[in-house]
Amino acid sequence: MTPRLELRHITKQYPAVRANDDVSLTVRPGEIHAVLGENGAGKSTLMKIIFGAVKPDAGEVRFNGQPVSIRSPHEARALGISMVFQHFSLFDTLSAAENVWLGLDRRLSLAEVTQRIGEVSREYGLEIDPLRPVHSLSVGERQRVEIVRALMTNPQLLILDEPTSVLTPQAVGKLFVTLRRLAAQGCSILYISHKLDEIRELCERCTVLRGGRVTGEVDPRQESNASLSRLMIGSEPPHLHRSHPTLGEVALQVRHFDLPRNDPYGVDLQDLNFEVRCGEIVGIAGVSGNGQQALMAALSGEDPRAAAGHITLFGEDVGTLTPKRRRRLGLHSVPEERLGRGAVPTLSLADNTLLTRHEAVGPGGWLRMHGVRAMAQELIERYKVKSGGPASLARSLSGGNLQKFIVGREIDAKPKVLLISQPTWGVDVGAAAQIRGELLKLRDAGCAVLMVSEELHELFEISDRLLVMSQGRLSPSVDSAEATVEQVGEWMSGLWTSSEVSHVPA
Amino acid sequence: MFRLETRPAPSRVLTLLSPVIALAITVVIGVALFVLLGKDPVAGLQMFFVEPLKSSYALSELSLKATPLVLIALGLAVCFRANLWNIGAEGQFILGAVFAGGVAMQATPETGRWILWAVLGAGMLGGMVWAAVVALLRDRFNASEILVSLMLVYVAEMLLSYLVYGPWKDPNGYNFPQTITFLEATRVPRLVEGLRMNIGMVLALVAVAGFTVFLFRTYAGFQLQVGGLAPAAARYAGFSSRRALWTGLLLSGGMAGLAGALDVAGPQGQLTPYVPLGYGFAAIIVAFVGRLHPVGIVLAAVLMSMFYIGGEMAQSRLGLPKSITGVFQGLLLFALLACDTFIHQRLRWVRAP
Numbered sequence: 001m002t003p004r005l006e007l008r009h010i011t012k013q014y015p016a017v018r019a020n021d022d023v024s025l026t027v028r029p030g031e032i033h034a035v036l037g038e039n040g041a042g043k044s045t046l047m048k049i050i051f052g053a054v055k056p057d058a059g060e061v062r063f064n065g066q067p068v069s070i071r072s073p074h075e076a077r078a079l080g081i082s083m084v085f086q087h088f089s090l091f092d093t094l095s096a097a098e099n100v101w102l103g104l105d106r107r108l109s110l111a112e113v114t115q116r117i118g119e120v121s122r123e124y125g126l127e128i129d130p131l132r133p134v135h136s137l138s139v140g141e142r143q144r145v146e147i148v149r150a151l152m153t154n155p156q157l158l159i160l161d162e163p164t165s166v167l168t169p170q171a172v173g174k175l176f177v178t179l180r181r182l183a184a185q186g187c188s189i190l191y192i193s194h195k196l197d198e199i200r201e202l203c204e205r206c207t208v209l210r211g212g213r214v215t216g217e218v219d220p221r222q223e224s225n226a227s228l229s230r231l232m233i234g235s236e237p238p239h240l241h242r243s244h245p246t247l248g249e250v251a252l253q254v255r256h257f258d259l260p261r262n263d264p265y266g267v268d269l270q271d272l273n274f275e276v277r278c279g280e281i282v283g284i285a286g287v288s289g290n291g292q293q294a295l296m297a298a299l300s301g302e303d304p305r306a307a308a309g310h311i312t313l314f315g316e317d318v319g320t321l322t323p324k325r326r327r328r329l330g331l332h333s334v335p336e337e338r339l340g341r342g343a344v345p346t347l348s349l350a351d352n353t354l355l356t357r358h359e360a361v362g363p364g365g366w367l368r369m370h371g372v373r374a375m376a377q378e379l380i381e382r383y384k385v386k387s388g389g390p391a392s393l394a395r396s397l398s399g400g401n402l403q404k405f406i407v408g409r410e411i412d413a414k415p416k417v418l419l420i421s422q423p424t425w426g427v428d429v430g431a432a433a434q435i436r437g438e439l440l441k442l443r444d445a446g447c448a449v450l451m452v453s454e455e456l457h458e459l460f461e462i463s464d465r466l467l468v469m470s471q472g473r474l475s476p477s478v479d480s481a482e483a484t485v486e487q488v489g490e491w492m493s494g495l496w497t498s499s500e501v502s503h504v505p506a
Numbered sequence: 507m508f509r510l511e512t513r514p515a516p517s518r519v520l521t522l523l524s525p526v527i528a529l530a531i532t533v534v535i536g537v538a539l540f541v542l543l544g545k546d547p548v549a550g551l552q553m554f555f556v557e558p559l560k561s562s563y564a565l566s567e568l569s570l571k572a573t574p575l576v577l578i579a580l581g582l583a584v585c586f587r588a589n590l591w592n593i594g595a596e597g598q599f600i601l602g603a604v605f606a607g608g609v610a611m612q613a614t615p616e617t618g619r620w621i622l623w624a625v626l627g628a629g630m631l632g633g634m635v636w637a638a639v640v641a642l643l644r645d646r647f648n649a650s651e652i653l654v655s656l657m658l659v660y661v662a663e664m665l666l667s668y669l670v671y672g673p674w675k676d677p678n679g680y681n682f683p684q685t686i687t688f689l690e691a692t693r694v695p696r697l698v699e700g701l702r703m704n705i706g707m708v709l710a711l712v713a714v715a716g717f718t719v720f721l722f723r724t725y726a727g728f729q730l731q732v733g734g735l736a737p738a739a740a741r742y743a744g745f746s747s748r749r750a751l752w753t754g755l756l757l758s759g760g761m762a763g764l765a766g767a768l769d770v771a772g773p774q775g776q777l778t779p780y781v782p783l784g785y786g787f788a789a790i791i792v793a794f795v796g797r798l799h800p801v802g803i804v805l806a807a808v809l810m811s812m813f814y815i816g817g818e819m820a821q822s823r824l825g826l827p828k829s830i831t832g833v834f835q836g837l838l839l840f841a842l843l844a845c846d847t848f849i850h851q852r853l854r855w856v857r858a859p
Contacts, residue, residue, distance in 0.1 A: 302741050323744030333742075341738040354728055355743040365725035 002065040004029045004188040005050065005157055010059035012045055019045035020056070021212040027157065032179060032189045034199040034220060036232055037209035039399065039426045043192050046209070047159050050190070051083045052076040064156070082150035083159040088142050090134045097130035100149045113152075120151050124178045135264075139287055140171040147178070158182065159190045164198060165454065168287060169489035176202050194232070196225045208232055233429045240436055243444065245464045248278030249314070251417045251448035252299070252331070257310040259298055267291040267472040269298070274467055274474060276417065281439065281449040283463030283480065285456065285488055291472040292452040293336065296421050299450070300333035301326045313417065327356060330416030334407055336425060336452075338399065342406040345395035349387060350376040352394050353409055383408035384434070400431035407435055411442055418442060421452045436462050456485060470494035510851045520849045525795055525802075528841035529809070535837055545824050553824065554816030554834065564815070566703035570773055571811035573706040574599070574765035576804055578789035580717045581758030583798040587721070588754040589734035592640065594655025595762040596786025597662035598633035602763025603770040604666055605632025607685060607777040610692035610770070611674070617691050625692050626767045633763020634756050636662060641755040645748055651755070659786070667779050674777065685777040694772040706768040711804075713761070718800045730754060762786060788814075791839045810835060 005027040012020040019042045027033045037043045048054040050061065052070035061068055063079055070076050073083075090099045097114040104113065117130045126144045134142060143163065150158055160179075164172045179202065183189055193199055199206055199220045206220040208231040216231045252275065259269040269291050276282045286292055297303035299311060301323035311319040318326050323333075335341045343352045350373045354360070360371030376390035385405045387397050394402060403423070410418060423439065424432035440462055443449050453459050459466055459480070466483050468475035468491035475491045490496070533551065540550035558568050578595045585592045606629035613621050636658060643649040667683070676686045694704045721727040729745040730753060740747060765785060770777060792810050796802030817831025 300742070301744060322746075323742065325744075327744070335742055337738070340736045341742050344732055344736040344739045346735055347732075351728070354725070355732065355739060358725075361725045367723050367725060367728065369723070 001028060003027060003062070004031075004064060005190075006062040006065075007046075007050070008060040008062070010046065010049060010056045010061070012042075012049065012054065012056050018212050020049070023059070023209070023212070023214055025207050025214070025217075027188045027190060029156075029188055030183050030186045031205065032183050032191055032203045034203035034206040035190060035192045035209065036194065036196075036199055036206050036220075036228065038194055038232060038428045040428070041209040041232075042212040043209055044161065047083065047161060047190070047192060050076070050157075051081060051159060077153055077155075080154070080156035081159070082153055082155035082157070084143070084146045084150050084161065084163060086161040086163075086165065088146055090142055090145060092135040093133060095131050095133050096128055096137065096145045096148075099134060099145060100130075100152060103149050104152060116152060117148055120148050124151065124181055125174070126178055139289060140167050143167065143175075151182075155187060157188045157190065159192070161192045162194075163191075164193070164195065168492040169456070169485055170493065172198070196220075196228050199228075210234065229429065240433065240440060240461060242440060242462060245280045245443065246446075247280055248446055248448075250275050251278050251314060252276040252450065253312045254299075255310055255312075257298070257306070259294060259303075259306060261294070262303070262305070266294060269294055269472045272474050274477060276448040276450050278416070278446050278448050279443060280464040281443050281451060281462055282477070283459040283466045284450070284452045284469050284474075285459050285466055285492060286452075286454070286469035287492055288454055290469045292469050293421065294472075295469070296333065296335075296419055296452055300331070300335075300419055302335075327413075331419070332356065332410040332413055332415035332417070333419035334410050334421065334423065336421035338402045338406060339395055343394040343402060346393060348376075348391050348393055349380065349385075349397075349405060350390040352376075352405075353379070356409060357413060379405060379408045379412060382412070383438070400427040403427050404431055404435065407438060411438055415442075415447055417448045417450070419450050423451060423453065424455070424458060432458075456488065459488075460485075468492055468496070508853050508855060510847070511854050513850060513852050516849050517852075520845070521797075524845040524849060525797070525806075525842060528795075528838060528845045531841040531845075532834060532837045535841075536834060539830075539833070543826065545826065549824060550820060550826075553820045554812055557819055558812040558815040562698075563701060566698070566701035567815060568808065568811050569703045569707045571814050572804075572807040573710045574769055574785045575789050575792045575807035575810055576710040577706075577713060577765040577768070578758075578762045578786055579792040579796060579803045579807060580713055580800060581761030582789055582793040583796070583800070583803060584717070584721065584727075584730065585754040585758045586793060587734050587798055588730045588750045589737070590751060590754045591652045592637065592655045592755060592758050593652060593790060594636075594640065594657075594659045594786070595758060595789055596782055596784065597655070597659035598636045598759045598762035599766040599769075599786045600659075600662040600666050600782050601632040601636040602629035602766030603632075603777065603781045604662075604669065604766075605629055605635075605763065606767030607674075607688070607770050610688040611685060613689045613692045615689065617689070619691055621692050622694065622771070625771050626764060629763045629767020629771075630760040631763065633759040633761070633766065635759075636763070637755040637759025638752075640759075641752050645751060663779075663782060666777065666781060670777050670779055676776075683779050687776045688771060692771055693775065694768055702773055704768075704772050706772055709764070709768070714800045714804055721800070726753070762789075788835060791835055795838060795842055809838070813838075 003026045007023060007025040010020050010023045023046060035043050035046065045054060049056050052072045052075050061070060068079065070079065097110060097117055100117055101110050101113045114130045121128050126148055128141055128144050128148060134145065163175060167175065179189055191203055203220055206218055207214055208216045210232060220228065254272050254274050257269060257272040261268050267290055272295065284292055294303065298306045301321055306319045308320050309317055313329050313331055316329065318329060339345045353372060353375045357375060360368045360375060362368050373390045379385065380387055380390065383404045386401045397405065407423065423435050427435065436458065439449055451463065463480045465477050466480045466488060467477050468488055470492055471494050475496045536551065537547040540547040558564050578599065582592060582595055606625045609625045609628040639658060640651050640655045643654050644651045670683045670685060674685045676684055694706055696702065696704045730750045732743065732745055733740040733747055733750040770781060774781065788810055792803055792806045796806035813831050813834045817828055820826040820830055821828045
């Protein structure tokens with residue numbers, strides 16, 4: 001059978017990095033083919049080459065046996081290739097149908113498009129209301145709009161880039177049903193992910209990339225997590241040991257906390273109540289965009305709009321203090337964006353210590369440059385940050401190394417409470433394990449840790465208790481040893497009842 | 507065809523060389539300009555690059571032009587580093603001159619030398635008041651500091667005109683729009699007898715040292731710059747953007763006001779409608795050509811002053827229009843901006859697809 005898509009010896013060199021090095025890959029008609037690899041392994045570049053957004057330096061692309069040169073996404077679509085990007089490209093103020101219409105040829109009228117959307121969504125079980133404005137849709141629904149848009153052109157090859165990172169476990173299940181139905185009708189699917197269990201559940205074949213090269217082509221159903229991650233990162237991730245928590249006093253307490261949204265498509269925080277004790281890690285699960293960032297910004301003091309009397313730190317009301325004052329009381333935070341928020345891209349690592357650390361600031365605000373450099377040097381050594389030394393610019397570091405530096409900077413301050421958002425987002429597996437290990441060490445030393453994450457396995461791996469956030473509200477707290485993925489998944493859609501509160505120890 | 511592509515890391519060599527290359531380009535275009543105008547290009551270049559450095563008199567005049575440029579540009583560099591676009595230093599300069607002149611006119615023949623410090627202090631205050639209007643409107647109503655500071659320049663010019671045509675007009679001045687000539691006690695002392703060079707230059711050099719320390723060795727300077735480089739990081743760290751706004755604007759207003767005071771109590775000696783000479787706008791170019799660095803600003807100010815003096819001499823000796831000064835200054839800024847592109851980018855030859 002002629003392969004649907006064949007890549008032969010694709011190479012792409014960027015100024016600083018060889019993103020793809022002699023990559024070959026074959027996708028048969030009706031096959032769900034996974035591309036597995038860490039962040040930075042070259043998956044995205046490869047997909048952009050197939051979709052015509054990037055031109056390869058060398059190599060050949062064949063589609064249905066014919067050598068093709070795809071120069072733009074437009075040409076890719078004309079050939080029958082559609083792509084659903086990780087970050088949605090929808091206009092919030094337009095309806096779903098208008099968004100789909102925008103991406104199509106002008107031959108169809110809006111009414112025809114609306115009707116076609118109805119047909120396509122019924123056929124594949126992708127329920128969407130074409131007339132609703134996009135800003136009122138949930139993230140899962142938005143993704144369905146993207147997929148429907150991709151399917152409107154009857155593609156022969158559908159590329160999905162990390163489609164599940166924004167979905168609840170239940171929504172992931174639904175998506176897989178749709179994808180299998182599509183494949184059964186002969187549409188080939190390229191599925192990009194770094195989540196091993198998903199790939200094992202969905203795909204028949206899997207190409208593993210590491211550092212731009214193919215390290216294996218396997219049947220994921222025949223492989224174990226350990227063997228796949230060996231192909232992906234070259235080693236098995238170290239196992240973390242989590243001891244029983246030794247709980248201390250209540251460190252951070254939030255009572256009846258409300259905060260209106262500050263952008264039109266944000267979420268209002270409503271009546272949040274929880275506490276974090278010394279010596280425990282409390283994880284906040286939830287699909288992104290449900291108010292987690294607003295909560296963290298209010299707790300750290302970055303968002304100064306909180307009213308007095310709702311947030312207390314060791315009994316002291318901190319709701320109206322600046323981030324600096326809260327830090328002085330022992331509350332440190334690590335934001336989710338590293339470049340531009342956790343660190344200034346164009347400043348050196350040494351200068352970046354000054355954002356949150358004042359040890360090298362002398363009387364009258366005089367900077368002891370030697371002390372600044374020494375601190376950066378110490379952090380680089382202790383947290384094994386790969387860099388050109390304290391003078392290297394923050395933006396010259398890889399995501400994982402910069403995150404190690406930022407987390408190290410905050411841990412090294414010996415915080416009593418640490419707020420951390422997406423601790424291992426875009427971080428390679430080795431660095432992620434190291435960061436999680438450091439968080440456990442910090443908790444064992446008696447620090448109260450509040451962590452927001454979208455990675456369920458990370459939440460289950462290191463949290464002692466879990467809370468779930470949905471539409472600006474918080475679920476009751478559940479012991480992570482007793483929680484199940486199904487339960488947390490349901491809660492992520494906001495489906496918890498007050499009766500559950502009584503069953504669950506707070 | 508050629509294509510611009512981002513360098514993996516900014517080029518260090520070009521960071522230093524870019525102003526030099528820009529100057530070279532300016533000179534080349536200047537030569538072409540002289541030839542087109544039918545003038546001897548060697549003589550033309552001599553006016554700009556040799557004559558202003560030829561004698562102690564020329565150097566003294568050079569320092570008089572460079573001093574206000576350095577003072578204003580230092581303050582602007584702080585603003586620009588904090589991402590505050592104060593382009594109304596000209597107005598703050600005028601208000602500095604007006605406040606300083608107001609104090610200087612109070613002197614009587616018995617007044618002691620102390621009044622000079624009152625004159626300079628009033629100048630700084632005047633500049634700060636004018637910049638504070640900008641800061642206040644931005645702080646309270648989120649008004650664009652670019653527009654407000656620029657428009658206040660014209661208000662300042664009107665205010666100056668009103669004063670010298672009206673209440674402050676010299677009664678014995680034959681109805682010319684000018685104040686009395688300030689008394690000797692209020693005048694900025696000269697450094698060398700017979701030359702107009704004065705202690706303003708010393709103040710400017712002290713300010714260069716002060717600003718270098720402030721920007722690179724103090725926590726306050728650091729916080730201000732983080733606010734400009736990455737506002738989200740400044741919020742995360744808890745650095746106050748309001749404080750940065752007020753500090754930046756008051757500092758630059760004060761420096762522009764000081765420059766205005768030094769000018770009216772120095773070479774000008776009285777208030778006239780011709781106090782604004784464009785230093786406030788030229789200092790924007792100085793600040794950027796000097797890489798927003800105090801030492802670079804000194805070099806850039808000297809260069810810009812050479813263009814001023816060269817332009818005047820080209821007018822009187824070669825019969826070229828005086829606007830040639832502006833042409834040279836603008837050429838330099840454009841060439842610099844073009845060269846700066848190559849610090850972060852490089853050209854690569856690619857075959858057309």
